Structure formats: C-alpha cells, structure tokens
Amino acid sequence: MPKSHKHHLIIECFRANSGIYHVTQAQWAAAARRHKALGKRVTATIVWDRDGIDKALKTADMMITVNPPRERLRERAPRLKWIQNRGAGINHLMPLDWLPDDIVLTNNRGAHGAKCEDYCTMALLMLATHMPAFMAQQHARQWKAAFSAPIAGKTAVVIGFGDLGSAAGRAAKKLGMKVIAVTRSGKAGKPADAAYKVSRLDSMLPKADFVVVATPLTQKTRGLMTRERLALLKPGAALINVGRAPLVDYDALRDMLNGGKLAGAMLDVHDPEPLPADSPIWTTPNLIVTPHVSCDNPRYMDLLLDRWFENFARFAAGKPLLNQVDRKLGY
C-alpha cells in the first residue's frame, strides 16, 4: 500500500445518543493532529444521518460506529475492511451473520478500566455501609444510625475478569478485600487471590460478601445469575452489575431485596435503557440505580480516537489489529 494512499474513515454518530459519544469536526481534527503523520493518511466523514450514509459507504475503508448498517453491507460498502465498535460490548450485534468474513470487527475493550475501578470502589463501600438506607432516610428526613465494620477482609466474587472485572478486582483489593475471580478459562491475572472456572460458580457464590457481575453478554452468559444462583448468596450479601442487565435475573433480585435477603444492589445496566419511569427497579428497597455511567468518561471519544489511531498504525502496516472480536465467543 503506497504511503501516500489516503484511507477513508466513516465516523457514525447518533444524534439521539449522549453528547459524549459524538465526534465533532474539531475533535477529529485535533485527534488527527495528535497522531501527526498517521493523521494525514486518513480522510474522515462524520455521518449524523443514516439516510446519507450510502454515499460515504461506497468509498469507506473503515468505520467507527455503535450500530453498523447490516443489510447488504458488502454490496453497499465494497471496500470496507474494518469496523470499530464504539463500546466494549458487542452483544447488540450478535449473531454476526451479517458481517462479511473479510471485515474485521474490533471493540473498545480496555477503555473502561479507570472509571470502572472508581465505580466499583464506590459501590462496594456504599453497599457495605448502609448508604441505600441512608438515602431513603434522607428523603424521609429520618435520622437512624446504622453501623458497619470496615470493608477490609471481606470477600468479593468477581464474575468475568476482563477489562471491567479486573478493574473491579483492583477496586476490591485496594479496599483490603479478598478477590475471587470466576472466569470462562478458570484463570485470572492480578489482583485476583484465586480464580475458578464458571462451572464452579455455585460453590463460590456462598463465599461472597459482594458479587460483581462484569462479564460480557453472550449466549453463554445470558441469564447467568438465575434466581437459584442468587439464592446461594449469604444473607446480607450485595450485588453490583456493571456488565449487562440480562446477565442477572432482576425480578429475582428484586424479590430478594424486597424480602430483605440481600443487603443491597447497585445496578448501572438496565433493560431497556433508558429505564422506563414505571419500572419497579426505581423503587426497590436498598437498590441503587445509576444510568449506565459507571465506566465511561466525558473524554470517551477522544480516548477512543487515540486508541483507534494506534490500531490504524497496525492496519496501515498490514499487521493484525488489536481488540478483534472473536466471532464465536461473541466478545
């Protein structure tokens, strides 16, 4: 590929999405400048309306989007070789039968660690210290002290130990907790104290003071935390979900919270999102709702573009891309 060749990138923004997921011309220009020579080798088209996308697709080599056009994609985009998914999760794109074999799909794995670590640190402490009750009491103007032991020494069972799970592990470890990772492979790096295969999940859950659900949503993980598994948790345990809502049976979780069998839950992911005003999730006792903000940064797209340029250097050099999605595993 001659060095002078300009690659055509489509950046697809969705107006309805939060502004942190938009890329302006100025943002793109700044990112291109940060990457100097590489930046000069890319022409970007920022697309806001799918109506006008076909013209751009005709010459596009690469695309950044959260929801790629799937119908007759090869025909409409004959040169397309690489789709960068905006987020880490690609469960919404499964099954990948619409994706031609010669188009590489990459995700934004690894972008969420720092924020996720902050969120999990906070969530563990809030659930350990009666914060859900204090929030309800504040609204009712009620003063009712409740005490709790320091969190150090308690046990977190972290399900999934990729970008988010290892961030949850760092959070727990930083608080002096014991960290048990449950993963597909049964292996986990630092800072897990122990790691087990997901087939051992039922034996690990009773050990948990806190469960952090941080696995990708795939056909194998959907519904992983069933009513039966939630019932294995000890009284007073608590659950945090930073993965995807369908990983956990929220109806069962609400029953356990209503019955006082769990101390609390902190859920950043919901189904659907936005959570409808009439959802019973909002008012379940000791349940804290955050609006899918745990792992994202206001500079999200700038960071994504920087990571994309690192991968673009590999793309332009004909090297394999990082963060390729495994079509079979679905993440």
Added chain:
Amino acid sequence: MPKSHKHHLIIECFRANSGIYHVTQAQWAAAARRHKALGKRVTATIVWDRDGIDKALKTADMMITVNPPRERLRERAPRLKWIQNRGAGINHLMPLDWLPDDIVLTNNRGAHGAKCEDYCTMALLMLATHMPAFMAQQHARQWKAAFSAPIAGKTAVVIGFGDLGSAAGRAAKKLGMKVIAVTRSGKAGKPADAAYKVSRLDSMLPKADFVVVATPLTQKTRGLMTRERLALLKPGAALINVGRAPLVDYDALRDMLNGGKLAGAMLDVHDPEPLPADSPIWTTPNLIVTPHVSCDNPRYMDLLLDRWFENFARFAAGKPLLNQVDRKLGY
C-alpha cells in the same frame, strides 16, 4: 502498688445512646478474658442510671464515659484518677474547669481510622461522579446520564491531619489524588504531598477539588470554614465533613449548593444531632446526609475496651497514659 490490688472501673452507658455504645456484662467479661492477667486486676461496675452512680463513684479509680459527672466530682469520687472519654472529640466537655488537676482525661483517638478511610474514599467518589444527582433522579424515576473523569489526579485539601485527617489522606491517595494537608503545626506525615499551616488555608482552598474537614472542634477551629472561605472554593468543588458541624458555616454551604456554586457536599456531622426533621439540610440539592456513622464500628466498645486495657497496663505500672487530652488545646 501490690499486684493483688484490684482497681475499680466504672463503665457508664447511656440507654438513650445507640446500642453500639453499650457494654454488657458479657462483653466486659470477654474483654477481661482477652487481657488475661490484666483483666483479673479490674473490677468493673457497669452503670446505666446516673441516679445510682454515686455509690460506685465512692470507690472508683477509673471511669469510661462519654459524659462524666462534673459537679463536685472530687468530693463524690475521692479516688478517681483516670477518665477515659468514649469518643475522640472532647469538645462537649470543654472548658475543663470541672476536672480536678490530678485526674487524667484520655480520649479514644486512633480508633476511627479504618472506618473514616472507607467513608472518605466513598464520599470522594460519590461527589466526583454525580451520585447526589443520581439519587435525586432515582427518587423522581428520571434517567439522565452525566459523566465524569476518573478521580485520579484531582486534589484534596484535608483540614486537620490527625486520626481522621490522615485517614482522609490515605483515602485520597489510594484513589490517585494529590493530598494537601492544612494543620496547626504546618506539618503532616504520610500520605500528604504537602502540608501548610492553617494561616495558609485561604491560599490552599482555591486548589481544592475536594475539601475534607477533619479537625477537632476547639475554640480556635469553631467556624473555621466561614462563608468567605467557602467562597474561595472553585466552582464545582465539593466538601466533606467528618469532624464536627460547627467547624463549617452550614447556612453558607447550603446557599452555595442551592446556587449551584459547589458540586456537592457530604456531611456526617450535624448540629444538633439527631438532625431535626424540619432542618433544611435534608433537602438541600447535592447534599448527602449520613447520621454520624462515618467513623464508628459495630464493635466499637470491644475495640475501645482493648485499647483501654493497653492503657491500663501503663496505669497499673505507673507510666504516663497514651491519648491524654491536652487541657489547653482541648483535644
């Protein structure tokens, strides 16, 4: 003093106080057993009703209480040599003109670090990530995302760097923050990155993303965070108070929160406590109320008794006691 001499200790419990501050006979017996030989040298009288206290005072050498009898104390308690205050703060006992010169007053300084570190870690993260707004939105069943950068790299100005302040410092440092301590002496140990005298407070406040108020309440610190000083904070800064309410002008703080000039506040200490139902504190936007629980542990009295026994070993050996209150400084 012959080794066989039994010392008489009064443990004064107040029924109206939270149960975590009570000591049962069984708790005392267990504590005495933990300290073996020392335990055998103490006879304890647990007093629940002040009406009956005079009989016990006649022979008491030592006392554990949060509110010692002050009237004609020497006359009523001719042998009393040592009063252990239940908490760390002794501002409620000032001025100490009721306290005979030959009675040593000790406080429970150092018992609150682990819990305070947990609380400050949580409070910093809650204020950094729009949690006060999310709490209000949950109550209103509103889904409105708001994003925030990771907390690492932000600056905490910690006022007071004793037991609580250094715990706040450890919390901030653990989160990757910069820690500026403001202290009476202008000195602070780890993990402060820098320390300044309280006379430099006005120059430090504009640097703060977060201010943590963690100083004892004394005649010199009362009202330290005036309206003028709060106005020195940069827009979007936030305040945490784990010290005592009168350290901060809460009316001014509420004005700033109502006007959106500060991002939030998290207050564990109030005046009076319990906070009355009609206090405007409860409903101030972006203000989180906790009911004076930040630094206490459900095993508080067990831990206090263990620390007391350590000091009793010194007392019985005629050595100076640890944690003696400085009558002039008032802490």
